[in-house]
Each structure stands twice: as C-alpha cells, then as structure tokens.
Amino acid sequence: MYIFNFIIALGMAGAMAIMLSRLFAGPTLYDRVLAVNSFGTKTVLFLLIFSQLVGRGDAIDIALLYALINFVATIAILKFFRYRSLEIALAQMSLRRAVDDSFGEDDEPEDQS
Amino acid sequence: MLYGVGLSAILGLLWLTLSGNYTLSGDYPLIIMLGILSILISVGITLRMRILDRETVPIVRAPHLIAYWAWLGGQILAANISVLKLIMRPDVDIEPRLVRVPVDLRSGTARCVYANSITLTPGTVTVDVEDDGYLVHALDKSMTDPAGFAEMALRSDRAADGQRTSEDGENS
Amino acid sequence: MSAMEVWHYILLAISVASMTAGLVFVLAGAIGVIRMPDFYTRMHAAGVTDTLGAELIVLGLMLQSGLTLTTVKLALVGLLLFLTSPTSTHAIANAAHKAKLKPQLKRHRPEHPADRGPEERKS
Incomplete structure (x- = not known):
C-alpha cells in the first residue's frame, strides 16, 4: 500500500509540474491565476497523500489551511487586479460596479446630441 | 433562536473535529473553555452583522x-x-x-x-x-x-x- | 482468514480503484489545461481536476484510514474543496469576462497530418 500511495503522490507531483508550465506559459493574467488555483488544489491533495505516507496526521491540518489560503489568495489577486486596490470593502463593490459599467460603455457612445 | 443554536452546534462539531481533545484532565478544561468562548464570540459577531438567517444557516433545508x-x-x-x-x-x-x-x-x-x-x-x-x-x-x-x-x-x-x-x- | 480481514481487503481494493481513477482525472485535467486553445476552455479542463479527481482521491484516503478522527478531517477537506472550487472558478471567469477577454466561439479543430489525402501528402 505504501508503494501505491507513493506512485499516486508521484503522479500528483507530475500534474503539479504540468500546471507550473502553464503558469509560466499562460498568455493572459487569468490563465496564470487559474494555474495557481489549480496548482493549489493539487498541492492540497499531495499533502493529504503525504500525511498518509509518513503517518502523521498533522499534515491534514496543513492541507486544510492551504485550501483556505488558496481560496482567499485567488479572490484577493482577482480583486486587486480588477480594482487596483484592496481597500474597497466587498459590500461597496456593487456601488463600484455601477461606476465601472458606466466607464465600460465608452466604445458605444449613447448620447446622440 | 433556532439559527443561533444551529450555528453554535455546527461550530462546536467543527471545533471538536479539529481539536480532538476528548479527556477532562490536565490542561484540557482550559482548552475546552477557550473553544466554547471562541464559539460564543463567533455567534456574537454573526448576530452583530445581522446575517444570522435562513441563508447563512440552512439547517432547515x-x-x-x-x-x-x-x-x-x-x-x-x-x-x-x-x-x-x-x-x-x-x-x-x-x-x-x-x-x-x-x-x-x-x-x-x-x-x-x-x-x-x-x-x-x-x-x-x-x-x-x-x-x-x-x-x-x-x-x-x-x-x-x-x-x-x-x-x-x-x-x-x-x-x-x-x-x-x-x-x-x-x-x- | 476471518471476515474482518476479508472486509479489510475489500476496502483496500475499493480505495486503490478510487485513487487510481482520481489520478487519471487529475492528470487528464492537467493535460487538458495544456492542450485547450483559449482561456475559457482551459477553465473547463481545470474543473475536471477540482471536482471528481479531488473527491475520488479524498474518498480513497478515507477508506484507507478507517474509522478515526483522520477520516472526519479528510471529509472536511473534501467538503471545503467541493464548496470553494466553484466559487473561485466563477470568480476567475467573471473577472476575465469583466476585463472584456473575448472567448473564442468558432469550431476549433486543428488539422491532423492523418486527415490529409494521400495525394496532398505526396506533394
């Protein structure tokens, strides 16, 4: 069973390497964010298998924390690159979005005066 | 009231799962007291934010x-x-x-x-x-x-x- | 060989099958992220990893560890991944959409060398 878990962990590391190549190659920012997020999911799975391999339950807590940090980091990166600031509270975002939408209609001017 | 009790029960189960202390000797009473305190603080913050409703705690459904x-x-x-x-x-x-x-x-x-x-x-x-x-x-x-x-x-x-x-x- | 041992081996067999299938899904998702042509289609490939691949591997580890506190913690990790992965996927997709990244909507089918006729291949 140890050997089997080791093979699964190796496969997971291979998947992580593939995801890293997309992280370096990704043409747009969103490809990279997607690669980081998916890499984090694989890291969580790798940590779970690792805790089974070395027989230490502590690694599961680390995996739990990593999953949480991965989620928060994705949201924070996206929020920063959309608003260029982390100071806006989430509750005010709908207000800010209305401003964004009025800016976004530059390519189709509506006033025909 | 139902939602407050439900949220406390869910948080208590979560705390018991993550801490894994089931004995009552040594330092553990202190840790259990801290756990109960943190659960109460969490429920208090949720009450203060006024989001303690059927959407946050969907235990009925x-x-x-x-x-x-x-x-x-x-x-x-x-x-x-x-x-x-x-x-x-x-x-x-x-x-x-x-x-x-x-x-x-x-x-x-x-x-x-x-x-x-x-x-x-x-x-x-x-x-x-x-x-x-x-x-x-x-x-x-x-x-x-x-x-x-x-x-x-x-x-x-x-x-x-x-x-x-x-x-x-x-x-x- | 008692009944308990037989049950133990049955659980191990299910665990091996589940984790192998999970590894297949995770690797397929990773390869799909490399192969797909544009951002929105890559997102679908990553979704394969996040849902079924992760849950199958967590299920396999739960079967290996038996009825202990570890199993409950593993179930908690699985639940967390199940709840957060659609939210972050939607956040990335929505950010790309709001940044006016256009999806490629025509049929994508790169020409394979085997598709060419024998006459063309000679020339």
Missing part, C-alpha cells in the same frame, strides 16, 4: 440540500466522463458556446445553489450573473441542452425552497 447533492453527484460524474473524452481525444475537436440561461427562482439561496451547480458540472461555467439570467460558457455545443438546465433549475429550486405552491405562481 439541509436534508433536501443533501438529497440534491446526491443527484448532483451523478450529474457531475456523467459530465466529467464526457469532458474527459473531449480532452483526451487525439485530435481536439470542440465548439465552445456562450449561452444565456433564463433564471426564474424564488430566493437568493436557490439562485446561489443553481449557479454553483452549473459551475460544478464540468463543461459549463457561469460567467456572469444577471437579474433574469446567467451567462454560461460551455465547452462544446452538446453541453448547451436547455432541458438539462431547466431540470437542474427545478431541482435546486425545490431543494432550497420546497415545492411551489399555487400562491407562488407557475410563471416559469
């Missing part, structure tokens, strides 16, 4: 939501296998689509469950949420079946709000 998850698991399995076939073909042959799915649901919970279900099912991702519809990106033309979306909407509506009565109006 929990059996229906879990039954819905079981149905969703089957859907996810089928969708995963079809996406796997598309990805692992020797020659990539896909036809992506951006479709608008009409949404007529009664509560925010049902809308959230429906949008998350669409995203969880591989091959379709909710790109934008509007008042009367979702913008959905599909990997292939074969995944934009309106009947499938309609069935998922009906089931998530039933899971979150119960059967539609005549007062709600059958305007779907």
Whole structure:
C-alpha cells in the first residue's frame, strides 16, 4: 500500500509540474491565476497523500489551511487586479460596479446630441 | 433562536473535529473553555452583522440540500466522463458556446445553489450573473441542452425552497 | 482468514480503484489545461481536476484510514474543496469576462497530418 500511495503522490507531483508550465506559459493574467488555483488544489491533495505516507496526521491540518489560503489568495489577486486596490470593502463593490459599467460603455457612445 | 443554536452546534462539531481533545484532565478544561468562548464570540459577531438567517444557516433545508447533492453527484460524474473524452481525444475537436440561461427562482439561496451547480458540472461555467439570467460558457455545443438546465433549475429550486405552491405562481 | 480481514481487503481494493481513477482525472485535467486553445476552455479542463479527481482521491484516503478522527478531517477537506472550487472558478471567469477577454466561439479543430489525402501528402 505504501508503494501505491507513493506512485499516486508521484503522479500528483507530475500534474503539479504540468500546471507550473502553464503558469509560466499562460498568455493572459487569468490563465496564470487559474494555474495557481489549480496548482493549489493539487498541492492540497499531495499533502493529504503525504500525511498518509509518513503517518502523521498533522499534515491534514496543513492541507486544510492551504485550501483556505488558496481560496482567499485567488479572490484577493482577482480583486486587486480588477480594482487596483484592496481597500474597497466587498459590500461597496456593487456601488463600484455601477461606476465601472458606466466607464465600460465608452466604445458605444449613447448620447446622440 | 433556532439559527443561533444551529450555528453554535455546527461550530462546536467543527471545533471538536479539529481539536480532538476528548479527556477532562490536565490542561484540557482550559482548552475546552477557550473553544466554547471562541464559539460564543463567533455567534456574537454573526448576530452583530445581522446575517444570522435562513441563508447563512440552512439547517432547515439541509436534508433536501443533501438529497440534491446526491443527484448532483451523478450529474457531475456523467459530465466529467464526457469532458474527459473531449480532452483526451487525439485530435481536439470542440465548439465552445456562450449561452444565456433564463433564471426564474424564488430566493437568493436557490439562485446561489443553481449557479454553483452549473459551475460544478464540468463543461459549463457561469460567467456572469444577471437579474433574469446567467451567462454560461460551455465547452462544446452538446453541453448547451436547455432541458438539462431547466431540470437542474427545478431541482435546486425545490431543494432550497420546497415545492411551489399555487400562491407562488407557475410563471416559469 | 476471518471476515474482518476479508472486509479489510475489500476496502483496500475499493480505495486503490478510487485513487487510481482520481489520478487519471487529475492528470487528464492537467493535460487538458495544456492542450485547450483559449482561456475559457482551459477553465473547463481545470474543473475536471477540482471536482471528481479531488473527491475520488479524498474518498480513497478515507477508506484507507478507517474509522478515526483522520477520516472526519479528510471529509472536511473534501467538503471545503467541493464548496470553494466553484466559487473561485466563477470568480476567475467573471473577472476575465469583466476585463472584456473575448472567448473564442468558432469550431476549433486543428488539422491532423492523418486527415490529409494521400495525394496532398505526396506533394
């Protein structure tokens, strides 16, 4: 069973390497964010298998924390690159979005005066 | 009151799972006291934010939501296998689509469950949420079946709000 | 060989099958992220990893560890991944959409060398 878990962990590391190549190659920012997020999911799975391999339950807590940090980091990166600031509270975002939408209609001017 | 007790019970179970202290000797009484204190503080903050309602603590609808998850698991399995076939073909042959799915649901919970279900099912991702519809990106033309979306909407509506009565109006 | 041992081996067999299938799904998702042509289609490939691949591997580990506190913690990790992955996928997709990244909507089918006729291949 140890050997089997080791093979699964190796496969997971291979998947992580593939995801890293997309992280370096990704043409747009969103490809990279997607690669980081998916890499984090694989890291969580790798940590779970690792805790089974070395027989230490502590690694599961680390995996739990990593999953949480991965989620928060994705949201924070996206929020920063959309608003260029982390100071806006989430509750005010709908207000800010209305401003964004009025800016976004530059390519189709509506006033025909 | 029901929601406060329910949230305390859920947080207590979570704390017991993560701490794993089940004896009453040594330093453990102190740790258990700290755990109870942190649970009370969390519930107090939730009360102060005034978000302690049926949307935050969906314990009343929990059996229906879990039954819905079981149905969703089957859907996810089928969708995963079809996406796997598309990805692992020797020659990539896909036809992506951006479709608008009409949404007529009664509560925010049902809308959230429906949008998350669409995203969880591989091959379709909710790109934008509007008042009367979702913008959905599909990997292939074969995944934009309106009947499938309609069935998922009906089931998530039933899971979150119960059967539609005549007062709600059958305007779907 | 008692009944308990037989049950133990049955559980191990189910665990091996589940984790192998999970690894297949995770690797397929990773390869799909490399192969797909544009951002929105790559997102679908990553979704395969996040849902079924992760849950199958967590299920396999739960079967290996038996009825202990570890199993409950593993179930908690699985639930967390199940709840957060659609939210972050939707957040990325929505950010790309709001940044006016256009999806490629025509049929994508790069020409394979085997598709060409024998006459063309000679020339």
